[in-house]
Each structure stands twice: as C-alpha cells, then as structure tokens.
Amino acid sequence: MIETNGKLRHNRLIILRSDLSAKAVRQKGRKLIEFERVAHSYSGGELFNEVSLRLAPGSFHFLTGPSGSGKTTFLKLCYGALVPSSGVVRIFDDDVRQMSRDDIALARRRVGVVHQDCQFLDHLTLRENLALPLTVSGHEALDDDANLKELMGWVGLTSRADALPPELSGGERQRAALARALIMSPDVILADEPTGNVDWEMSQRLLTLLIELNRMGKTIMIATHDLGLIRAAKNHVQARVLRISGRRLQLAGADL
Amino acid sequence: MSVLRSVIDFAIGDAQAEKAVPPTGFTVRLTVFSAAAMAFLVVFALALSLAAGRLADRWSDELARSATVRISAPAAQMAAQTEAALNVLRTTEGVESARALSLEEQRALLAPWFGPELPLDALQLPQMIEVIETASGFDGDGLRLRLAGEVPGAVLDNHARWRGPLVSAASSLRLLGWVSIVLIALATGAMITLAANAALAANAQVIAVMRLVGARDSYIAQAFMRRFTLRALAGAAGGTLFGAFALLLLPSASEEGGFLTGLGLQGAHWFLLILIPILAAVVAFLATRLAAHNTLRSLT
Numbered sequence A: 001m002i003e004t005n006g007k008l009r010h011n012r013l014i015i016l017r018s019d020l021s022a023k024a025v026r027q028k029g030r031k032l033i034e035f036e037r038v039a040h041s042y043s044g045g046e047l048f049n050e051v052s053l054r055l056a057p058g059s060f061h062f063l064t065g066p067s068g069s070g071k072t073t074f075l076k077l078c079y080g081a082l083v084p085s086s087g088v089v090r091i092f093d094d095d096v097r098q099m100s101r102d103d104i105a106l107a108r109r110r111v112g113v114v115h116q117d118c119q120f121l122d123h124l125t126l127r128e129n130l131a132l133p134l135t136v137s138g139h140e141a142l143d144d145d146a147n148l149k150e151l152m153g154w155v156g157l158t159s160r161a162d163a164l165p166p167e168l169s170g171g172e173r174q175r176a177a178l179a180r181a182l183i184m185s186p187d188v189i190l191a192d193e194p195t196g197n198v199d200w201e202m203s204q205r206l207l208t209l210l211i212e213l214n215r216m217g218k219t220i221m222i223a224t225h226d227l228g229l230i231r232a233a234k235n236h237v238q239a240r241v242l243r244i245s246g247r248r249l250q251l252a253g254a255d256l
Numbered sequence B: 001m002s003v004l005r006s007v008i009d010f011a012i013g014d015a016q017a018e019k020a021v022p023p024t025g026f027t028v029r030l031t032v033f034s035a036a037a038m039a040f041l042v043v044f045a046l047a048l049s050l051a052a053g054r055l056a057d058r059w060s061d062e063l064a065r066s067a068t069v070r071i072s073a074p075a076a077q078m079a080a081q082t083e084a085a086l087n088v089l090r091t092t093e094g095v096e097s098a099r100a101l102s103l104e105e106q107r108a109l110l111a112p113w114f115g116p117e118l119p120l121d122a123l124q125l126p127q128m129i130e131v132i133e134t135a136s137g138f139d140g141d142g143l144r145l146r147l148a149g150e151v152p153g154a155v156l157d158n159h160a161r162w163r164g165p166l167v168s169a170a171s172s173l174r175l176l177g178w179v180s181i182v183l184i185a186l187a188t189g190a191m192i193t194l195a196a197n198a199a200l201a202a203n204a205q206v207i208a209v210m211r212l213v214g215a216r217d218s219y220i221a222q223a224f225m226r227r228f229t230l231r232a233l234a235g236a237a238g239g240t241l242f243g244a245f246a247l248l249l250l251p252s253a254s255e256e257g258g259f260l261t262g263l264g265l266q267g268a269h270w271f272l273l274i275l276i277p278i279l280a281a282v283v284a285f286l287a288t289r290l291a292a293h294n295t296l297r298s299l300t
C-alpha cells in the first residue's frame, strides 16, 4: 500500500470557487479513489496485478511507465470506464462494481479527465465543448457563465472561443481538454499525457496550471512518460511518482 | 397531469442536449418519409375498417327483421292451418313473436301493385304470418320441416338470410383493416428502430464523449428520442393530411352505391385521424428508446 500524504492548502485564487463538492468529500472520508489488490488484463494478457493505492485529497501523483504498460488503463479504472479484472476499485468510497451507470455518470462530474487523445465534439465550438460537462449535468445560461470565461482566459483560449475543435492546434486542444476537465470544479483531475504533443514551453505552462490547481486543493494524477516534466514539477510541488513496471505499481525513488 | 407535463417538457426539450448530438441527416429524413407513407396507409386502412364496420352493422340490422310464413290452403282450412302454424312458431326456439296479418294489412301490401280498390274477398289469397326473430335467430331448415309436418300449406320465407355471408365478410374486412393498422404500426416501429440504430452507431464517438463528461444515459437517449419522435410526428401528420385529402376526393356515400362509395369517413370518425400522428409519435418514442438504451448499455 502506497500512502500518500494529503496536503490541503487554502485556495489562493478564486478562479474556481469550487469547493462545495470538495468539502463534501472531506466530510465523507479522505478517500477519493482507492485501489485494493487490483489486477487488470485485456484479452492480450495481464497488464498489472496486486495494485493497491489510495489517492488522498490534495495529493499530486505522476504515473509513469513504458508505452503500453497500462497507464491509460490505470486512469480508466480510476474514472469507472473499466471494471478491474480482480480486486476492488472505489471511487468516492463506492465500489465500481456496485455502481450503476448513472452513479458512474455522477462520479465523473467530480472527476475531471484530460484524455490522451483530447476527445471533443467536432460540430460544437470550443466554448460549447468546454461547457459540455455543465450542459449534460443540466446547468443553464452558459454563455455568460463567469467561470467559463475565466477558465478560458486562464488557459489562454479566449480568442479561440468560437473555433471548432478541428481548427485548433495540438497545444490548444490540450489546453482545451484541461479546461473542460476543470469546468465542473472537480475534486480529482486525471490527466493522460497532457503534454503529449506540445513543445517544452507549452508543457511547462500546462504543468504550471496543474500545480496551481493542486495548490487550490485539487487532487491531481498525471500519466506521462516525460521524465523531464516530472523533474521540473518536483521543484515546485511535493509529488509522488508511481511507475508501472513488471506488472507492478512501484513508487519511483530518487533515480528521477 | 404529470404525464401531460412530461410530454410537454419532452416536446420543448433541452436545446443544448439537442445540439450536442450532430444532425443525423438521412436517418431522420428516412423517418419522416416512412412515417408519412405509413400514416397515409393507415388513413385508408382506418377508412376501410370503419366502412366495413358500418356495413356489417347495417346488414345485420336488416337480418333481424321479419321472416314470413305464407299459408295457401282451401278457404275452409285456412283458419285452422293458420292457427296451427302460429302454434308451431310460438314453440320454435329463436322466434320472438309471430302474428297473422289482418286483411287490411295484406291489402296495403298489395296496393302498390293492384291499386286500393282490389276486391280481396273475391280472391283466394294466402294468409301471411309475420315472424320476428330473436337476436340469435331460428333454425330455418328445422322450422321448415316442422311446418311441413304439421301445416301442409305453409311456406317459410326467410329472404333476409342471404345477407348472412355478406355480414361475416364485412366483419372480416373490418378485422382485416385493424390488423393492417397494427402491422403498419409495427413496421413503422421496425423502420424507426433501424434508423435510430444507424444514427446511434454513426454517433458512437459523440456518445462516448458525452459519457466521458458525465452525461447520463437518459440524457443522451433523450436527445435521440426527441429528434425521432418529433420527426415521426411531423411526417405522420403530413401523411395523414394527404390521406384525408385523398379520402375527400372519393365519391361520397350514397344509397345505391353500396360499399364502394361508402368508403370515406363519416362525421366524428374524421377526428380519429388526429390519433394517427400521435400513434406514430408513440411508436417512434418507444422504438428509439429501446434502440438507445440497448446501444448505450454496450458502452462504458
């Protein structure tokens, strides 16, 4: 069992005046996502087994490992897109196996996911795409939503608000994916290769955004094989680095 | 009332949800077209069914009318045979009443042919007995046998009987009309299911993204259901109007024309047409709902 030291800081910014839901979680228990002796295999074979992990509120994790080792799979287990082959995954204290499809949908509103391939609805504008999580959870009056505007400014996409996703650059898409993951003010942010196809400078900017979010109390997990990114982060945030290796999840040490 | 409310809410819908699913192009046009064509057919099946029903009712009414027993006997035996025949009839199952016509009544029957001055006394007229059947009717052959045994001069004439097969034909036709309507509704449902499945498959990626950001199945299904239901409603309304117009062009019902000219709708039956688009909408709603929930269940 890898224990993570939950470290909660006071909101420095008001950009995402969330934090009703975060408080609810704090009251409910300190476990956001919990793995208990989890194994997962596809038809091709087992990716990992005996994985136990507890994501405490406010923690910052990196998840690394070679391509194909199962990082994306691991994140999918975290937001209920997959059910483990064995073991138990709990999201906000609920066993994924016991959750209905509606329960999963509700849980996803509290977990912001930055997909590896940044999926958007190509027929909607960037603004509408960023607002999609609000839309599907029944919020109204999106255009003058202050949160949305602020968030777009924060990721530097205000001028692209009316562009369609296919018109965006790779970096813009990745920032947009991050913004969409944040719009619901989630407790947890799971980012799969958020800096996958951007240059160093942009990846530093994105990292800074994520660190800033962590300082506001968000729990962050970033899957990446970019060790440079991890090293850069370690100067600014107390992050734990997990590595999938030899079908086990290990805590990476000082070799980074 | 809450049902009405949810129907209204559903029809007004959620513009944002509607937007999240991209236009579904040909599948929706296919739905409009098949709903229109099917509604057009239902108009005629309905008209046929109702007209056949009207005929069946009218003809079976006529059946319920009298049969007659005619007694030809020498004057001396006439009264005795009449009495005997009435006795037979009174004890026959299926006969409600039997009554010998008076001289005046027989004169009235003959007047159209021979004029009112006919000297009936001079003629050897048969005695007519009017027989009223019960709803179930009597067994004509059995009665004929009994009469032949007991009243040699009696002849039973249940002329209305020839309409019996026509009534059952009309009833079958009415049934056929209803069966057609049910089949058309099922076929419409099948077609809309196919169209909805195609739309859902084409939008698998969209659905996946919506699920990813926390959309519930019902929310996603609603966007598709609303689209197909409203299109089916519109298409069927158009088809129904078209069918109604075609019915109006048919020659109007007339006494002599019998069946063919009576095919149109009459009176309040025109209001039944309003039910056709509603039926189409209900069918589309259920078909799309089923298709959407089946598709969604297979996604994470």
Ligand SMILES: Nc1ncnc2c1ncn2[C@@H]1O[C@H](COP(=O)(O)OP(=O)(O)OP(=O)(O)O)[C@@H](O)[C@H]1O
Residues within 6 Å of the ligand: A042, A043, A044, A047, A065, A066, A067, A068, A069, A070, A071, A072, A073, A074, A116, A225
């Ligand atoms: N749905 C699936 N069915 C079968 N095999 C799968 C499926 N998804 C992933 N895999 C396989 O599981 C392995 C792990 O995939 P995963 O995407 O989790 O790796 P990853 O660590 O994220 O890789 P990368 O760094 O390239 O993104 C790969 O070999 C992949 O081919």
Ligand SMILES: [Mg+2]
Residues within 6 Å of the ligand: A071, A072, A073, A116, A192
């Ligand atoms: Mg991956």
